[in-house]
Amino acid sequence: MADGSTDPQYRFGTLCTTTQDAAHRDQYGASSMPVYLSATFKGLPGAEFDYSRSGNPTRTVLQNHLSALQGCRHSYALSSGMACLDVITRLVRANERIVAGNDLYGGTNRLLGILRTTYDIQVDHVDTTDAGIFERHLQRCADDHAQGRAGPVTMVLLESPTNPLIQICDIARFVQLVRQYVPEALVVVDNTMLSPYLMRPLDMGVDLVYDSGTKYLSGHHDIMAGVIATNRDDLAQRVYFLINSVGNGLAPHDCFLLLRGIKTLALRMDRMQENAMQVAHFLESLGFRVNYPGLRSHRGYAVHRRLARGPGSVMSFETGDKELSARIVAAVKLWGVSVSFGCVNSLITMPCLMSHASIDPKVRAERGMPENLIRACVGIEDVRDLLADLTQALLAAGAIRQRGVGADGSAEYERVPVQDEMEVLRAQLRSASLEHTPQPAVPDSLVVSAPGKVILFGEHAVVHGVTAIAAATAMRCYGRVSPRGDRLLRLEMPDIDLGIEWALDTLPWDAAAGAAEAPSELDEALVQRLLPLTAHYPDGDRRQAASLAFLYLYVHLGHASGAGQTFQLRSSLPISAGLGSSAAVSSCLASLMLFTHGRLQMPVHADAPLPRTDVTTVNRWAFVAEKVIHGQPSGVDNTVATHGGAIAFTRAVPSNALTENRLKPISGFDALRLLITDTGVARNTKALVAGVSAQKEQEPERVQAAFDTIQLIADEAQELLEPRPGAEAPSRAATLERLGRLLDLNHLQLVQLGVGHPVLETVRKTCAAPPHRLHAKLTGAGGGGCAITLIRDDLSTAQVDALLQSLATHGFTTYETEVGGPGLGVLRASAADGLAQASRFLDVPASQLADWAAASGTWTFA
Numbered sequence: 001m002a003d004g005s006t007d008p009q010y011r012f013g014t015l016c017t018t019t020q021d022a023a024h025r026d027q028y029g030a031s032s033m034p035v036y037l038s039a040t041f042k043g044l045p046g047a048e049f050d051y052s053r054s055g056n057p058t059r060t061v062l063q064n065h066l067s068a069l070q071g072c073r074h075s076y077a078l079s080s081g082m083a084c085l086d087v088i089t090r091l092v093r094a095n096e097r098i099v100a101g102n103d104l105y106g107g108t109n110r111l112l113g114i115l116r117t118t119y120d121i122q123v124d125h126v127d128t129t130d131a132g133i134f135e136r137h138l139q140r141c142a143d144d145h146a147q148g149r150a151g152p153v154t155m156v157l158l159e160s161p162t163n164p165l166i167q168i169c170d171i172a173r174f175v176q177l178v179r180q181y182v183p184e185a186l187v188v189v190d191n192t193m194l195s196p197y198l199m200r201p202l203d204m205g206v207d208l209v210y211d212s213g214t215k216y217l218s219g220h221h222d223i224m225a226g227v228i229a230t231n232r233d234d235l236a237q238r239v240y241f242l243i244n245s246v247g248n249g250l251a252p253h254d255c256f257l258l259l260r261g262i263k264t265l266a267l268r269m270d271r272m273q274e275n276a277m278q279v280a281h282f283l284e285s286l287g288f289r290v291n292y293p294g295l296r297s298h299r300g301y302a303v304h305r306r307l308a309r310g311p312g313s314v315m316s317f318e319t320g321d322k323e324l325s326a327r328i329v330a331a332v333k334l335w336g337v338s339v340s341f342g343c344v345n346s347l348i349t350m351p352c353l354m355s356h357a358s359i360d361p362k363v364r365a366e367r368g369m370p371e372n373l374i375r376a377c378v379g380i381e382d383v384r385d386l387l388a389d390l391t392q393a394l395l396a397a398g399a400i401r402q403r404g405v406g407a408d409g410s411a412e413y414e415r416v417p418v419q420d421e422m423e424v425l426r427a428q429l430r431s432a433s434l435e436h437t438p439q440p441a442v443p444d445s446l447v448v449s450a451p452g453k454v455i456l457f458g459e460h461a462v463v464h465g466v467t468a469i470a471a472a473t474a475m476r477c478y479g480r481v482s483p484r485g486d487r488l489l490r491l492e493m494p495d496i497d498l499g500i501e502w503a504l505d506t507l508p509w510d511a512a513a514g515a516a517e518a519p520s521e522l523d524e525a526l527v528q529r530l531l532p533l534t535a536h537y538p539d540g541d542r543r544q545a546a547s548l549a550f551l552y553l554y555v556h557l558g559h560a561s562g563a564g565q566t567f568q569l570r571s572s573l574p575i576s577a578g579l580g581s582s583a584a585v586s587s588c589l590a591s592l593m594l595f596t597h598g599r600l601q602m603p604v605h606a607d608a609p610l611p612r613t614d615v616t617t618v619n620r621w622a623f624v625a626e627k628v629i630h631g632q633p634s635g636v637d638n639t640v641a642t643h644g645g646a647i648a649f650t651r652a653v654p655s656n657a658l659t660e661n662r663l664k665p666i667s668g669f670d671a672l673r674l675l676i677t678d679t680g681v682a683r684n685t686k687a688l689v690a691g692v693s694a695q696k697e698q699e700p701e702r703v704q705a706a707f708d709t710i711q712l713i714a715d716e717a718q719e720l721l722e723p724r725p726g727a728e729a730p731s732r733a734a735t736l737e738r739l740g741r742l743l744d745l746n747h748l749q750l751v752q753l754g755v756g757h758p759v760l761e762t763v764r765k766t767c768a769a770p771p772h773r774l775h776a777k778l779t780g781a782g783g784g785g786c787a788i789t790l791i792r793d794d795l796s797t798a799q800v801d802a803l804l805q806s807l808a809t810h811g812f813t814t815y816e817t818e819v820g821g822p823g824l825g826v827l828r829a830s831a832a833d834g835l836a837q838a839s840r841f842l843d844v845p846a847s848q849l850a851d852w853a854a855a856s857g858t859w860t861f862a
Helices: 012-017 057-070 081-089 106-118 131-146 171-181 233-246 252-262 265-286 301-307 322-331 361-366 383-397 421-436 524-534 542-557 581-596 612-630 636-643 685-698 700-721 732-752 758-768 797-808 829-835 838-843 846-855
Strands: 074-078 097-101 122-126 153-159 186-190 208-212 226-230 289-291 314-318 347-349 373-377 400-405 411-415 446-457 468-483 488-493 498-503 565-571 646-650 662-666 672-678 776-779 786-790 813-819 825-827 859-861
Touching: 012 057, 012 265, 057 074, 057 226, 057 252, 074 081, 074 233, 081 106, 081 186, 081 208, 081 226, 081 233, 097 106, 097 131, 106 122, 106 153, 122 131, 131 153, 131 171, 153 171, 171 186, 171 301, 171 846, 226 233, 265 289, 265 314, 265 383, 265 411, 322 373, 322 383, 383 400, 383 411, 446 581, 446 636, 446 700, 446 732, 446 776, 468 581, 468 636, 468 672, 468 700, 468 813, 468 846, 488 542, 498 542, 524 542, 542 581, 542 612, 565 581, 565 838, 565 846, 581 612, 581 636, 612 636, 612 685, 636 646, 636 662, 646 700, 672 776, 672 797, 685 700, 700 732, 732 776, 732 786, 758 776, 758 786, 758 797, 797 813
Parallel strands: 097 122, 097 153, 153 186, 186 208, 488 565
Antiparallel strands: 074 226, 208 226, 289 314, 314 373, 347 373, 400 411, 446 468, 446 825, 468 565, 468 646, 488 498, 646 662, 672 786, 672 813, 776 786, 825 859
16 A cells, blocks of 8 residues: 555445545645645646546546445446436437336436437337346347347346336346347446445446436535446446546535545445335335335345345335334334435435426336335434434334234334225236236146255254254255156156156055145155165165155146146255255245146236245245155254245244144345355264253153253344334344354253254364454254354455365365345246256256256246
8 A cells, every 4th residue: 555556455335435546645644635726737738637527536436436435447426327328328329228127216217208209219118127027129120120120129127126116137147048048238237226335237238327416415405426346447437437527527516515424434435225125124014015125025136136235225115005104104203205316414305296296297107106005214323312213103103003012012003904095006006917928838847946055043843843043055956857758757857866667557646646735644654655666776765865855746637638747856955964855845946836736826927026925835835845855854954945034933833832833934134144064974863862852751851951041042042033013123243143143042042952063163162262263153953064163244254165175174064155035936938948058057067056046037936
C-alpha cells in the first residue's frame, strides 16, 4: 500500500474504506478526496482534465474506487440510475429488439415504453423466473430474425431480485442462453437491489451492470447518482462517448458524497439484512405472503443463494385487501412512507400507488402484481423498534389481533382472515389456464434430485422421542428414469458399482401392486419374496439393500403391464457416511416412480413450488424405502430430503405422549458453514441403533438422563437458530460460539451412549487445535462415519485450507458445505428431454453434478 493503490486481496469491507488512488494522489495528502468544483482546468491539449463534463478528479477517483468494488475494468458515475439506463439503451438502434423481465422498476418500464412508441424499438416482457420460458422466447426471437419477421435482439435487460415482487432470475443461466440463441445481444443487469457487496453480475459474464447510487451505495438519500460498470473495452468507449456527449456525468460534490457513503456500505448492509430477516420472519409467522429471498419459503431461494451472498433488505408482502394495506401504511410512525430504498432509515410504500403507478392497472394484474402489495425497505434502526411499530400499525389497521400471551408474558398475535383479492384473481387465472391448457401428460423421462442431511443435534435420542435438529446440505443425490423398448426393469448406481435388471414378469405383482397409500408397516412376507431377486449381491451388502428397497417400492407403485424402465442414480454425497444418502436415494426413487406412473402430476405452474401434499406423499414412500434399508429409521433423513431447509423433528412415542410425529420447520437463520469429514470407517446403523435401545432396557435411568440432556441441548439450539420475533438475539459471532459449545456437549452424550469411535475423536482434536479452535461432533449413527465441524465467519480461506490438509493427513475426506437448502427438486420435462441424456448424466464427475444440474434447465423445488 506504499503507493496508495488498493490491494485486490482486501475483503470487500476493507475495500469500501480504502479510497486511495495512486494515479490521483492529493498533493496535500488529504485523507478524504477533495471536491474539485472547477468547471475547467488549465493546461495544454492532451492533459487528463480540461472540462468537468468530460472528466473531473473527484469523479475519476470515485470511478476507480467503484471499479475496485465491482472487480471490473471500467466504471462510470452518472447523475442517476435512470440516466444510466438511458445511456445504455442508446446502444440499441431502431428496428432492433430488447428482451426484458415482466417485473421491473416503474421508471424502467416507463423508459422502455418510450423506446417502443417513439424510437421503433421492439420491447418484449418475459417471465424471468422460469429459464424454460425465457429459453423458448429467445429461440422464437432468433427464428423471427432469421426469417425476416423481426429485428435482432440486441439487448437483454434483467433485474434480480425484481422490484417489487422480489422474484429471482438465474442470471448465470440466462447469460448462457443468450450466448446460445442471440450471441450478439448485450446482457444488462440492474443490480440496484443488491449492490456489488451482495452480487457481482459481471463475474457471471454479464456485459453491463448499472446501479442507482442513490440507494445502497450512498445510503443516506442525500444525493442522486448512478453507476455503470463493464469489463469490455469496446463498450466502455461507447458508454463514455455517450456520457460526455449528453453531459450526465455525476457532479463533483455528489461524487464526494458518494465516496463518503460507500465507506460504510458493508457495515450498513450487514445491519439492514440482519433486521430484514427478522421483519420477514415476523410477517411470515403471522401468515402473510412474504416475498423475500432470505426465507426458505421463497421459490427463488436456492437460485438466489447460489448467485448472491445475501438477500438484501427489501421485501414485499400481501395483505389480501387494498384498503387494509392503505390503513397499515397510514398507521406506521417510525417507518417512513416514501418511494426508494437502500437508506439507513426504514421505508414502506404501496408500489401500485407510488413507484409503479405509471404501469397500467390491467398490465399490473396480468403480471401478477397485487394492488394490496406493500413494499418494506428495512434500515439500520433497532429492529425491536421497527417490529413494535409494525405491530401497532397492523393492529390499528385490523390486519392482526391478539390471540393470547406467551410463556414469557409477551403478547402473541394472529392474522385476521380476509378474502384475498389476489388469491381470487389467481384462482380465476388458473381456472382459465386449465380450461385452455391440457393436463400435463405422464412423463416417460424425468430427472429429480434430493439433498443429503446433517443431524446437528439429537441423533439416536430421536428414535426414543427426543427432538432432533437436522438440515439439508448443498450436496445432493440425482435420479433419472428413461423408458425402454423391452419388458426389463434396470437399476444403475455407478457410485456404489450397482447395475442389475429384472424381467417385469418375474416380480411378485400380486403382493402389493396398486397400493393407494404408503403402508405404515413393512410386509415381511413381501420382503422375503423379493430377497431372491437381489441374490446377485451378498447379504448385508449395501447394493443388496438398495436393490431390495427399489423393488419394494416398484411393486407398489409400478404397473405389471407397463413398459420397461431404466433408473439411474448419482450422488455428490459420500455414500454410507451418515449424511442421509440412502434417504436422498429413496426420495429420488419414490418421486420418479410416482410421477412416471401417474400417481403424482407434473408441476404446471413455474411460479409455484411443488405442492406440499405431493412432497408429503413422496416423503411417506421414501420412508417405506428407508425402513427396508435400515429397519427402524427415525424418519428425519427422508423428511429433510423431501422438504429441505432445517427442521426440528420429534417422533411420537409413548414417553412423550405425542399421537403423531411433530415436524417444525426452522426458518430465519443465516447459512451455517460446515465441514463434513468422512472418516472412511464403515458402521452398521442397524446395530448401533439397536445397541442404544438395548442400553435403555438395561440402564434406563442413565440413558434417560442422557436423552433429557440432549433434549435441553436441542431446545437451546432451536432458540439460537430461530429467535422469537422481537426478542433480542445474540450477535452472529456469539450464536456460532454457543452452537459450537452445544455440539461439544451433544457429542459427549453420544459417546457415553456407546456410539463414538477413535477416528471421530481424531477429527475433533484436529479441528480444536490452534489456530482453528473449532467445535465438532459426530453426525448420524456414529461408530465411524462422518463428523461435522462448525466454521466461524472469521476463519480465513487460508486457515480453512490448512485445516483440510491436516484432516487429509489422517486419511479423511472433507467437504465444505452450507446447510438449509431446498428439498426435493424436479427438472421440468421440456428441459430434461433435451439436456439430460443418460450418457452425460452418468459421465459427469460427482463433484460437478451441481453444475450439471444448474445448466440442465429449470428446477421446481419443494
